[in-house]
Amino acid sequence: MEGSTDCIGAIDQGTQSTRVFIFDKDCNPLASHQVDVPQIYPQAGWCEHDPLDIWRTVVECLSRTWEAAQQVVVSAGRPHLRMLALGLTNQRETTVVWSRSTGLPLHNAIVWLDNRTSELCEELSRQHGGSDAFRAATGLPLSPYFSATKLLWLQQNVPEVRDAIASGDACVGTVDSWLIWQLTGGAAGGVHVTDVTNASRTLLMDLETLDWHPPALEAFSCPREVLPRIASNAELYGRVTPSPATAPSALTSFGSHGHPSAAACPPPPRHPLAPLEGVPIAGCLGDQQAAMLGQRCRPGEAKNTYGTGCFMLLNTGQRRIASTHGLLTTLAFRLGQDRPPHYALEGSVAVAGLGVSWLRDNLRLIGSAAESAELAAAVRDTGGVYFVPAFSGLLAPRWRADARGVLVGMTSFTTREHVVRAMLEAICFQTREVLDAMRRDAELDEHHGGLAALRVDGGAAANDLLMQMQADILQVPVLRPAFRETTSLGAALAAGLAVGLWSREEVFGPHTVAGTTTFRPKVSARAAAARYGRWNKAVERALDLADLAPEEGEADEVEVEEAEVEVKAGEGEVKVGEGVRGGGGGVVAGAPAGPVDWV
16 A cells, blocks of 8 residues: 555564564564563472563553654654554463453463473373373473463362363463453453464374364363464454453452452553554464574474574474474464464473573673673683583473483682583583484484574574584584564564465565574584583483472471581681572565465
8 A cells, every 4th residue: 555654563472571573564673662571480490470461561562662663664754654464472381361251360371481280290191101192193292391281280279260161261371362362352352362383382282183182181171162263373363452451550460369350440541552453463473483484494494592492493394293302293384274284393492591591690600691602702611511401300302300400510620601601502502402303303414415504593692602602513504694583573474474465485485684694613523522422421410300409398497506506716717507698674575486385
């Protein structure tokens, strides 16, 4: 339409923050806004989010980005802005249960990395014949990582959730379902829907039928009626419908006893999303699949996202590969109701950027994430130190919930620079472990064409030293695009495909991404293999350590008041018991004329 600057909005709701981008037709970002998401840690190994906090961050980011983008086009003398569609991508597996009648959450969302269901998974494995009981249908093992186990825990431990499911008042979903429900009106007519990529991470969806798997529903006591409809990644789910039920100031979190309540004050006269009323919500993918789409990965190509964790996906096309090396079989994308599904092999690493944050916030070895690169570069190697950051167990390809973090190889020579470098190397070693499993599962060895390169994105990918270390350890080139927010771009591409802003040829045809940085291996394959072998030796020391944690109440069983014990020697005095304190622009343009019919 002449007289307007057409654009696509993209919501990227992540574990640590929410951000929104608005892209023009050439995939140039016009504006963005980001807000941190409060983290809730009820006890060790548990992690929760307040769903209303998530919603508030989305509303703030969306409204502010829209205002900023309007100012950008006005300042540039371009026609007024028109949003053709809104795409959504989100942290996967995180589980939300809310009331259909009130639209309010019945408990905090249980986050993907939460491991409270470890014992429950062991019990389920015994009941159903092993951890792979549902893998043939769902592609996933029994693990605290996936949504179904979190939902079963909520039913067993939260009476409000159990009662709502029994009465049919409950809506169960992942973060995408919660946000689409809110965006389309909430309790005032909201749409309860999810997409195939998010559904594929619940342990409840059949990868063949792309529908809920009845045996899994029965095993996890989940009535089909409380679950969302499963849709493709590029279609009309609903339209932005601001309503008093979803005005952020009209909502409060649940009260002191876990019961949700509405605020007494009336909603504001104008909803923050009123300027976007009627905009189609037309794209939705889990965050890692969105990044794969944003990287334009064709069959046989892989990407790795460095965020809170590391997530590597290999597009296997329409071939569904059952992993025999500890990986997950999952959906890559399905770009339309009438399009074939594409599958992927995935390996997930729980600790990547989270490990750097841990060095900063818990150990206070660094003052900022950027400082990690400076310190690591100050030494030529780790001095024999190896870090295994298994803070809540190990994910792919080992799947060891009993693993715990270890730091080994320290001597009197070890400095904080060595420890920080060891943490960065651990990210690279875990990535190699996943890539090696992918090579075996998909026959990506030198006899079958191999893997030409690894595409990377995410916040930690900005670290040049980390990316060079990754290329060295993998022994393949690492390609980093100039615009690294490929997750948001993928959500936008899906929405744009659905409304016809872009064609499949434009999205997947050969394209040149300006500013791509290539990191090539600088060490020999022999040296890389030796370092990787030593790290694997450290991993063996990290296994079977879950029972090291003190039992509840153990700390109270103290027979001697240590604080009263004093040891004197000559002039000096030592007091035992006193704490020691220490310190994508233009990537669509120039697409080929030939059709892209494989997607």
